[in-house]
Amino acid sequence: MNDGSPELERLISRYLDGEATPAERRDLESRANADAAIQSLLAETAAIDREVGRAMRIAMRRTLPLPARRVKKVHWIQAVGFAAAAACIGLVFFLSSPRPSNGPKHSAQRPQPPAPVRASWFAPPERPVDVVEQVDPADVRPQVRWRDTDRHWIVIPARQKGQFLLIQMDRLRTRAIRIQDDF
Amino acid sequence: MSKPSEPPVTIAATVDGEALQKLVADVQRGDRPAADRLVREHDSWLRSVVYGITGRPDWVDDIAQQVWIQVWERLDSLKDPQRLRSWLYSVARHAAIDAGEARRRRDGRTGSLDVLPEVAAVQNASPVGAVLQDELQATLLRAVQALPALYREPFVLRHLENWSYAEIGDCLGLPVETVETRLVRARRLLREMLHGKVDV
Numbered sequence: 001m002n003d004g005s006p007e008l009e010r011l012i013s014r015y016l017d018g019e020a021t022p023a024e025r026r027d028l029e030s031r032a033n034a035d036a037a038i039q040s041l042l043a044e045t046a047a048i049d050r051e052v053g054r055a056m057r058i059a060m061r062r063t064l065p066l067p068a069r070r071v072k073k074v075h076w077i078q079a080v081g082f083a084a085a086a087a088c089i090g091l092v093f094f095l096s097s098p099r100p101s102n103g104p105k106h107s108a109q110r111p112q113p114p115a116p117v118r119a120s121w122f123a124p125p126e127r128p129v130d131v132v133e134q135v136d137p138a139d140v141r142p143q144v145r146w147r148d149t150d151r152h153w154i155v156i157p158a159r160q161k162g163q164f165l166l167i168q169m170d171r172l173r174t175r176a177i178r179i180q181d182d183f
Numbered sequence: 184m185s186k187p188s189e190p191p192v193t194i195a196a197t198v199d200g201e202a203l204q205k206l207v208a209d210v211q212r213g214d215r216p217a218a219d220r221l222v223r224e225h226d227s228w229l230r231s232v233v234y235g236i237t238g239r240p241d242w243v244d245d246i247a248q249q250v251w252i253q254v255w256e257r258l259d260s261l262k263d264p265q266r267l268r269s270w271l272y273s274v275a276r277h278a279a280i281d282a283g284e285a286r287r288r289r290d291g292r293t294g295s296l297d298v299l300p301e302v303a304a305v306q307n308a309s310p311v312g313a314v315l316q317d318e319l320q321a322t323l324l325r326a327v328q329a330l331p332a333l334y335r336e337p338f339v340l341r342h343l344e345n346w347s348y349a350e351i352g353d354c355l356g357l358p359v360e361t362v363e364t365r366l367v368r369a370r371r372l373l374r375e376m377l378h379g380k381v382d383v
Contacts, residue, residue, distance in 0.1 A: 006367070013367045017341060019348055044381075048373050051381045053342040055323035059240035060230065062343055 207264035229275045231343040235336035236279040238328035246282045250275045326376045334369035337362050
């Protein structure tokens with residue numbers, strides 16, 4: 001079935017792909033409004049485009065394509081507004097932060113760890129130093145071996161002696177690839 | 184007489200070029216985060232290329248994996264990082280053609296149980312509606328598969344990647360007019376195959 005002239009088909013294709021010029025768009029829309037056959041051809045092509053695109057995206061597990069990125073221009077008044085808002089937030093942080101005072105020092109009764117030094121007002125507080133837990137030396141892998149089996153196991157020692165978490169791997173997928181010296 | 188002005192080189196293009204050069208150099212040196220970034224940025228459209236060439240969405244995962252293995256093995260042969268996209272396209276195209284032929288040979292020998300990919304569950308009000316929707320989905324994918332690869336390739340890149348004619352032409356190494364003609368023909372063939380099957 002081929003209802004349209006090659007020129008019309010090309011115009012419809014450009015129109016659907018967003019490649020038509022404004023003049024071409026107006027031309028096609030006015031022709032479609034004046035001629036039911038052209039309107040029908042345009043509607044059918046658009047519907048097939050939409051449905052086939054949707055089917056392909058589902059099959060390829062894709063979401064709708066994002067529209068082309070456009071850089072939004074920021075007016076200078078907006079820029080000044082953003083800067084003022086940032087300055088206000090900074091001032092609030094500055095005023096609400098604890099500062100050294102000359103009053104009585106209650107902290108002398110109970111020794112407090114030194115507060116971590118922060119590089120910036122906006123930097124997150126530094127994490128405390130990790131504590132290394134002493135592990136019972138007896139807490140080791142079991143001296144058990146499986147023989148004559150194709151199964152693969154991961155053995156993880158548990159908290160209590162003699163207890164282990166066993167994970168059986170049904171499918172172990174590995175692939176060896178050549179590693180070059182310069183890559 | 185005034186000298187004809189040369190096309191302006193935008194700053195963005197220069198920065199992009201430098202960034203691309205650095206990315207490729209980092210990957211060639213074995214920088215793992217750079218390699219991850221390369222995959223993140225290019226995996227999607229390479230998969231579309233593979234689908235465009237084979238017409239089989241259910242083959243894409245396996246072939247894309249082979250493509251990336253070949254990319255890592257051959258990346259040293261890429262001398263001009265600016266040509267990364269066309270180089271990746273070339274690797275993907277050859278891998279897809281080879282894998283497609285191998286699968287067809289194998290299927291010809293052994294008989295294939297391959298059918299069109301399992302259609303993702305579409306939430307419908309009724310089971311009947313879901314079945315009809317699945318049937319339509321399968322019909323649409325069969326129509327895409329029946330397109331000649333020549334026309335299917337730009338059609339898939341247009342719909343899945345939302346690329347412009349110029350971007351498609353740049354990737355496939357074709358003039359914009361040829362891309363346009365192939366898309367017109369793809370749409371004509373799909374219209375012929377699907378006439379009356381899609382609600383307008």
